[in-house]
Amino acid sequence: MNALERDAATPPAGLLTDLIEARAAAAPEAVAVIADGRASTYRELDHRANRIARRLIQLGAAADVPIGVCLPRGRDLLPALLGVWKAGAAYLPLDTALPVQRLEYMLADSGAPVVICSSRSSERIPPGYRGAVLALDDDGADVEAQPPVAPDRHTDPEQLAYLMYTSGSTGTPKGVMVRQRALVNLVSSILDDAGAGHGGTWLASTSVSFDISGVEMYAPLASGGRVVLASDAEAKDPTALLRLMDAHGVTDVQATPSGWRLLLACGFDRPAVRVLVGGEALPAKLAAELRRRAAKVTNVYGPTETTIWSMFWGVPEEPDRVLLGRPLARTQAYVLDPTGRPVPDDGTGELYLGGEGLARGYANRPGLTAERFVPNPFGAPGTRLYRTGDLVRQASGYTIEFMSRIDDQVKIRGYRIELGEIQARLIEHSDVRDAVVTVRSSEDGDKRLVAYLVPTPGRRPDVADIRAHLAATLPDYMIPPTFMAIGRIPLNTSGKTDYRALPDPGRRARRPAGTGR
Known part of the structure; x- marks a missing residue:
């Protein structure tokens, strides 16, 4: 049958926190994060995350329990996210720009017992929220009083890493439950297969409530690199982002096609920078322009339900079209007709994805989970496929080309x-x-x-x-x-x-x- 599959072997062992802790042990004084104009070493990042984790455990953090994170883009953001994981829990990103009613729905639907915030962002927490609130500045003494060593808490790779809410066709957002194992697989494959460099310096400018932010934050930390975290104001200003790239020697930048248009209009021309483009269909004209102005351009594709990115394609110098390419490691892709049968060569059909990247499903939505995550007729018993809703063509050379949406979802x-x-x-x-x-x-x-x-x-x-x-x-x-x-x-x-x-x-x-x- 016509199927694309990359390496069905066991995914990398361990968790992202294990990889980052190993980096902290090997090079504690190396710079891990640059935020608010200040650098934090791997030792400082690890110690701060450990203290936050211990305080979260005291407040009720536990396996598969979502912990709300409502923080501005600053020095405490990454320690808070890592601290949630070290406490054995999963994080629920709460963008401070979202309407309060939407935040209220997400907190109620998820049942998050704790929200991490700052004194400034605490005003975004809905008035009716009855859980614990940990303000990392106002409650700083309670955090600093904790030992800087990691808590003795076992986290299974099948546990949740985060709960990400996306737009829902029925009128309310739906929470996608992403596993630790899936995120580790994504980061390792992006580093090894999709053209990103180990130990690179990444610009992180994407909202944490948008899942692609995970690539920008965790790929560098897992490989001994550094994160240049744009502030809330800088993230909205392409000229400021260019200044950050130059000031800190950024080697890897990820953005949507819309974001790249803005950066190009402001003068992006960095022959040493590796580029990732995803989140929307990439026009061939834009791909060609980026290819002329960057060291390498990779088009990436994937829905939130399969953990950020699932496929990648290296853009050639003068592309006449843009492909989705081939799957990341331990990922399977099938192009099926309406009856569930594989399409012939050059045929069109719906794209189904399987493998390590699959999310657990939708929180509190068993019916929708069963509708979108279906049994895999081509795999081992108990395995599933995610119906992407994307109409694609299986092009020559067993690569895939995006055509359109089947439903009324847009990007x-x-x-x-x-x-x-x-x-x-x-x-x-x-x-x-x-x-x-x-x-x-x-x-x-x-x-x-x-x-x-x-x-x-x-x-x-x-x-x-x-x-x-x-x-x-x-x-x-x-x-x-x-x-x-x-x-x-x-x-x-x-x-x-x-x-x-x-x-x-x-x-x-x-x-x-x-x-x-």
Whole structure:
């Protein structure tokens, strides 16, 4: 059968904390993290993480228990994440930019008994939260009073590493449960197979609530390198990111295609830097431009449910198209038709992924887990495959090429968005009787969300009020910049939305969106 598989051998032994502790023992004074303009050595990172871990155990941290992490991007972020693992628990990233209602849902759904924060970020914790709050600055004495040695707590590789919430098609986010073993496999394969360098200096600029941040933070620490952690302000400023690259000799940078466009526009041209691109489809023109300005460019692909990245492809000098390539180590990829059979050479079908990277499933969603994580008919009994929902073509040479989505999930600036979640929030508004959300692309490949609203009879949609309604529960990247009122949702002969019949909003719809009418 036509299947792609890389090395089904046993994955690397141990945990990421084991690898980082070994680095701290071998080179304790080597710089591990640069954040807030200051350097922390491996010894300092390890000791701080150990103290946080011991305090978390006192507060109730345990195996498979999610611990909320609501911290700004600074010196305490990485010690906190590692401290959660050393306590035997899993972390739940809580982006300080998210609406409080969304954070409240994530905390309630996960049952997190503790939230790590700072005095500044504590105001983002929902008022109704009843768990323990550990502010690493205000409660610093309680942390510093702990011994700097690792707690005696065994962590099984099958335990959870983190719980990552993504957009949900039913109107509420869903939490993906990622195992320690899967994360170790991802980091080792990125270092060994996908072109990243051992001991490199990585720029870390991605929000911790976006799973690709794990590559930027853990690949360098696991291999004796260093992390250059951009602050919250720097992460939003491509010029500041370029300054960080030059100031600290960054060797590896990861970003979405949208992020790379911004960096290129600000003058990125670093022949010694290795580039990872993922999170969205990479246009061939952008791939070629990056290839001319960097040492190496690797296109990476993978859903959150299979632990960050699952496939990689080295971009040649003058690509005429961009491929997903081949699987990372201990990963299997199958292109199947609607009946579950492998497609012929050059055929198209849905991409299914299996192997070490598979998540445990969705927290508190057994039905959805069973729907998306299906039995693997080609593997050993009990193994599973994840249905990606991506339509792909099995190209020549047993590589895979992305074609489109099968459902209405989209990616914008690397963020996975279920259009159904936005639509569910829109029709809650009293001005809106019905709504449909779609994506429009510009000539250079930039994407934007467009919301088409069918007004409630007798009402005129107030766009400013609708924006405020969405902002109460949705992150900024899920709020459409463009709204357009229409008389009805056009349907095709099957009774489904006819997206081709939706009017082009053009410029006229964007002006009212900014005025509130």
